[in-house]
Amino acid sequence: KPEVLSPEELEKLKEEVDERKKLISTLRGKPWPMRKKLLTLRESHEFVEKYEGALGKGKSRKLYAYKVMMLKKWMKFQRDFENFKTACVPWEMKIKEIESHFGSSVASYFIFLRWMYGINMILFGLTFGLVMVPEALMGRPYGSMPRKTVPRADEANAMDFAVLWDFGGYAQYSVLFYGYYNSQRAIGWLKFRMPLSYFLVGVGTVAYSYMVVIRTMARNANEDGGGDNNSFNFSWKMFTSWDYLIGNPETADNKFASITTSFKEAILEEQESRKDDNIHLTRFLRVLANFLVLCCLAGSGYLIYFVVRRSQKFALEGLESHSWWERNEVNMVMSLLGMFCPMLFDVISALENYHPRIALQWQLGRIFALFLGNLYTFIIALMDEINLKVNLEEVLKLNMTIWEASLYNGTLGANSTAPPITVHPADIPRGPCWETMVGQEFVRLIVSDTMTTYITLLIGDFLRAVLVRFLNYCWCWDLEAGFPSYSEFDVSGNVLGLIFNQGMIWMGAFYAPCLPALNVLRLHVSMYLQCWAVMCCNVPQERVFKASGSNNFYMAMLLVILFLSTLPAIYTIVTIPPSFDCGPFSGKSRMFDVIQETLESDFPAWFGKVFSYASNPGLVLPFLLLMVLAIYYLQSTSKSYKQANLELKKKLQTVSRTINKVLTLIQYLLYSLCGTLSENLICTKLCDHTSPLPLSLSKKIEKRRVGNTEHIKERATIKFPLLPPAPRPRGATESLGPYQVTSGNQHPVFRGSQTPRDTEYDCCHRCGNGKHFIDRHRPP
Amino acid sequence: MGTTASQLRKDLLSEYQELTFLTKQEIILAHKRFSELLSKEDRNIPTPRVPMEKVLSLPELKSNPFRKRICHVFSTSDMKDGSLTFEDFLDLLSAFSDSATLEIKSHYAFRIFDFDDDGTLDGGDLEKLVNCLTGETDDTRLTTEEMRQLISNILEESDIDKDGTVNLSEFQHVISRSPDFVSSFKIVL
Numbered sequence: 029k030p031e032v033l034s035p036e037e038l039e040k041l042k043e044e045v046d047e048r049k050k051l052i053s054t055l056r057g058k059p060w061p062m063r064k065k066l067l068t069l070r071e072s073h074e075f076v077e078k079y080e081g082a083l084g085k086g087k088s089r090k091l092y093a094y095k096v097m098m099l100k101k102w103m104k105f106q107r108d109f110e111n112f113k114t115a116c117v118p119w120e121m122k123i124k125e126i127e128s129h130f131g132s133s134v135a136s137y138f139i140f141l142r143w144m145y146g147i148n149m150i151l152f153g154l155t156f157g158l159v160m161v162p163e164a165l166m167g168r169p170y171g172s173m174p175r176k177t178v179p180r181a182d183e184a185n186a187m188d189f190a191v192l193w194d195f196g197g198y199a200q201y202s203v204l205f206y207g208y209y210n211s212q213r214a215i216g217w218l219k220f221r222m223p224l225s226y227f228l229v230g231v232g233t234v235a236y237s238y239m240v241v242i243r244t245m246a247r248n249a250n251e252d253g254g255g256d257n258n259s260f261n262f263s264w265k266m267f268t269s270w271d272y273l274i275g276n277p278e279t280a281d282n283k284f285a286s287i288t289t290s291f292k293e294a295i296l297e298e299q300e301s302r303k304d305d306n307i308h309l310t311r312f313l314r315v316l317a318n319f320l321v322l323c324c325l326a327g328s329g330y331l332i333y334f335v336v337r338r339s340q341k342f343a344l345e346g347l348e349s350h351s352w353w354e355r356n357e358v359n360m361v362m363s364l365l366g367m368f369c370p371m372l373f374d375v376i377s378a379l380e381n382y383h384p385r386i387a388l389q390w391q392l393g394r395i396f397a398l399f400l401g402n403l404y405t406f407i408i409a410l411m412d413e414i415n416l417k418v419n420l421e422e423v424l425k426l427n428m429t430i431w432e433a434s435l436y437n438g439t440l441g442a443n444s445t446a447p448p449i450t451v452h453p454a455d456i457p458r459g460p461c462w463e464t465m466v467g468q469e470f471v472r473l474i475v476s477d478t479m480t481t482y483i484t485l486l487i488g489d490f491l492r493a494v495l496v497r498f499l500n501y502c503w504c505w506d507l508e509a510g511f512p513s514y515s516e517f518d519v520s521g522n523v524l525g526l527i528f529n530q531g532m533i534w535m536g537a538f539y540a541p542c543l544p545a546l547n548v549l550r551l552h553v554s555m556y557l558q559c560w561a562v563m564c565c566n567v568p569q570e571r572v573f574k575a576s577g578s579n580n581f582y583m584a585m586l587l588v589i590l591f592l593s594t595l596p597a598i599y600t601i602v603t604i605p606p607s608f609d610c611g612p613f614s615g616k617s618r619m620f621d622v623i624q625e626t627l628e629s630d631f632p633a634w635f636g637k638v639f640s641y642a643s644n645p646g647l648v649l650p651f652l653l654l655m656v657l658a659i660y661y662l663q664s665t666s667k668s669y670k671q672a673n674l675e676l677k678k679k680l681q682t683v684s685r686t687i688n689k690v691l692t693l694i695q696y697l698l699y700s701l702c703g704t705l706s707e708n709l710i711c712t713k714l715c716d717h718t719s720p721l722p723l724s725l726s727k728k729i730e731k732r733r734v735g736n737t738e739h740i741k742e743r744a745t746i747k748f749p750l751l752p753p754a755p756r757p758r759g760a761t762e763s764l765g766p767y768q769v770t771s772g773n774q775h776p777v778f779r780g781s782q783t784p785r786d787t788e789y790d791c792c793h794r795c796g797n798g799k800h801f802i803d804r805h806r807p808p
Numbered sequence: 809m810g811t812t813a814s815q816l817r818k819d820l821l822s823e824y825q826e827l828t829f830l831t832k833q834e835i836i837l838a839h840k841r842f843s844e845l846l847s848k849e850d851r852n853i854p855t856p857r858v859p860m861e862k863v864l865s866l867p868e869l870k871s872n873p874f875r876k877r878i879c880h881v882f883s884t885s886d887m888k889d890g891s892l893t894f895e896d897f898l899d900l901l902s903a904f905s906d907s908a909t910l911e912i913k914s915h916y917a918f919r920i921f922d923f924d925d926d927g928t929l930d931g932g933d934l935e936k937l938v939n940c941l942t943g944e945t946d947d948t949r950l951t952t953e954e955m956r957q958l959i960s961n962i963l964e965e966s967d968i969d970k971d972g973t974v975n976l977s978e979f980q981h982v983i984s985r986s987p988d989f990v991s992s993f994k995i996v997l
Binding site (some may be wrong): 062064269277279687 | 812823825826827828829831832833865868870871872873874884895897898899902903906909911912915916917921934937938941942943948949950954957958961962965966968969970971979982983985986988991992993994995996
């Protein structure tokens with residue numbers, strides 16, 4: 029190879045090398061057998077290595093070679109990193125086992141759970157590392173300030189398990205809750221800005237959650253292949269209904285049965301027109317069902333409101349005078365409602381008589397409305413309590429000045445300054461601290477919800493399975509096949525429960541930094557418990573309904589919940605003034621004042637000016653308007669793309685029809701022009717070939733030979749080879765241009781090309797086979 | 809266990825990584841499972857073949873109604889007996905892996921469903937496909953009338969050029985719109 033190449037040759041060589049590199053990177057996506065791929069790979073590698081060196085010339089050769097080597101190392105590193113990432117993913121074997129037993133829809137719940145676990149780990153890292161640890165290590169220790177000390181009155185039972193389980197006592201006055209944090213601007217030798225960090229972590233958790241959810245939704249939407257309006261129901265049932273992950277024969281049998289049922293159902297639906305009789309009865313029943321459901325929802329909302337107000341009354345009277353039930357009424361009621369109302373909805377939906385998939389969607393929608401209603405009623409009741417506490421603060425502030433004055437009473441004159449009397453922090457009266465109260469309520473709710481879920485799991489699934497299994501020996505009817513039988517895994521109910529729990533975490537995380545940690549623990553335990561329960565007590569579902577695009581459906585719900593959960597938190601941050609004596613924002617008039625403070629004191633002056641310009645309404649409003657216009661523009665372009673898509677599809681159909689016709693025409697021409705040669709060819713072909721000529725073609729040849737219809741009739745007695753029914757082209761009865769379809773037969777015939785030849789058809793004399801024909805007589 | 813013949817060479821391993829959608833651990837696991845299927849004598853020949861019956865005994869394939877077709881499609885044996893070498897086995901796992909692209913999955917799905925290997929899915933192929941999906945027993949099969957109706961519905965939906973068969977591009981068009989295909993067309997060891 030000559031050392032010096034002309035520039036054009038160099039260019040060409042570079043192109044070739046680039047092409048080879050591209051080939052190497054796309055090799056794995058080619059449907060070739062491995063041998064071929066290996067050979068191509070080795071060849072291309074050789075080529076690239078041989079000529080890559082020649083590409084860099086002169087001084088830059090060393091640099092070029094270095095670049096190439098770095099690129100190779102980078103690719104290897106990337107591959108190793110991918111391998112490492114896949115190995116790091118936890119619970120892979122568990123999920124694979126569940127997939128093979130139950131199919132991919134049940135496994136999708138566990139994959140979702142694992143994904144949630146990942147998100148909560150990140151949230152936990154943020155709150156633990158940037159909020160809890162700095163305050164614990166560098167902030168003032170326990171007992172140094174009133175907000176960090178258990179009040180004297182409660183000290184006696186601050187360590188009781190009952191009090192701790194309720195998150196009072198020592199648990200309340202710790203880094204777990206908002207009230208413990210000091211409002212000092214910078215703490216420790218690092219000068220860590222505690223209030224700023226608290227605020228930013230709160231905002232950051234929400235922002236991170238939004239980003240992750242929207243990114244996953246976008247990825248799912250891409251995989252969906254762009255929503256086409258065409259739904260290929262039957263084809264999808266045919267080609268995509270089998271779940272290749274199933275490895276268990278029992279599950280496979282279930283799947284066969286479910287597929288057969290779905291085929292039969294779909295055929296039936298397609299065949300019968302919607303029977304219009306009893307449409308009024310059906311409509312009336314559906315309206316009745318919806319009315320009942322609304323009553324249920326309203327009833328549950330009112331019940332929660334009533335119970336929360338009652339618990340406020342109890343709190344005012346002092347909690348000790350009431351029984352355990354009365355103290356935990358709110359949480360128990362909410363959990364029980366969440367458990368029993370869906371069952372009620374299930375029963376009511378029997379009135380409606382919908383197709384099972386539609387009934388499932390209605391059910392999911394109703395459960396969603398139930399949970400949402402409950403949550404918001406709870407929040408409204410909580411708001412009332414907050415307002416009460418805020419008003420109480422004013423009164424308490426007044427009381428404090430009186431109490432302080434009483435301390436100095438008798439030791440001072442009116443105007444002299446005296447040394448401050450040291451009072452133990454436990455004795456100082458403190459404000460109501462509504463933020464800690466809010467945090468506590470959410471934590472209690474999560475704990476009771478978790479307990480209810482686990483207990484339901486143990487009783488509803490495990491105990492039931494044990495009873496069915498062992499009572500079956502001495503029971504009159506077959507328990508396993510008949511009434512109770514084993515429970516199925518309720519994918520949608522579980523996913524909804526998971527989503528709503530996450531919503532509660534998002535709502536309360538600002539006021540109780542311990543919530544993400546609690547949730548991580550909860551999800552961890554849930555994973556193991558539910559994996560065990562599913563394998564041990566559940567049977568595979570009989571009717572498998574994968575709501576198509578269900579992935580994005582759950583993501584969309586998660587996004588809605590995220591939005592709705594952050595609303596109350598944002599509202600409280602923006603409108604309600606923080607408590608005067610607890611938390612990192614004590615003393616400020618609004619919580620977000622910390623940003624202003626930081627800008628003024630920690631950043632140079634010009635930064636503050638720039639920021640104030642940027643947050644000017646005169647700038648923000650036009651920006652919002654621009655975004656709205658951009659959204660409108662993008663939506664209209666996407667609509668026009670969809671339209672263009674449909675047009676192209678129609679064109680494709682017409683073009684392929686034309687091509688079909690042209691091909692048949694060419695075939696015909698070929699046979700008519702090539703005369704005997706082609707016949708001989710046909711004969712040899714047919715002698716060796718197992719599948720005979722398509723019926724249409726052989727008939728065409730006959731017609732061309734014979735020339736007029738009389739001969740056709742005459743020859744109709746000839747036995748044509750037994751052929752598989754030729755695919756009748758649809759629309760063959762339409763007029764087809766150069767073709768003319770004679771009435772009474774489907775096959776196109778050429779006009780005007782009839783030659784007056786007289787031939788006779790007989791069995792092939794070459795092989796004596798009655799399967800095809802060859803003409804024996806030649807015209808003189 | 810420790811002989812070099814039963815372990816993958818490092819350069820081969822990295823080449824396989826480049827040519828398939830599998831990670832290094834998955835390839836090593838596949839090699840292990842493949843070696844378990846080989847009989848003792850076969851272990852020492854350079855490119856051993858596992859007969860189809862042994863492949864079908866894998867738990868991942870045992871309950872699959874298309875297991876024989878899968879073996880036939882991925883087999884490179886001249887005798888068309890469905891036996892697989894290790895490279896065929898890797899091809900199989902790669903096409904069915906999680907990270908395989910839609911194009912590769914739909915290509916191989918088409919070949920699996922093409923029972924008579926003629927490059928198109930005609931009525932006979934579709935009928936055999938439905939029979940595979942509805943199981944072996946008589947009470948789960950469809951009647952002839954239902955079958956006819958089903959096949960005509962399918963052809964109406966998927967056959968764009970209306971020639972009575974579904975070819976590869978029509979098949980890929982239908983499959984690319986399906987939300988479940990990629991997640992259900994998976995086999996993991």
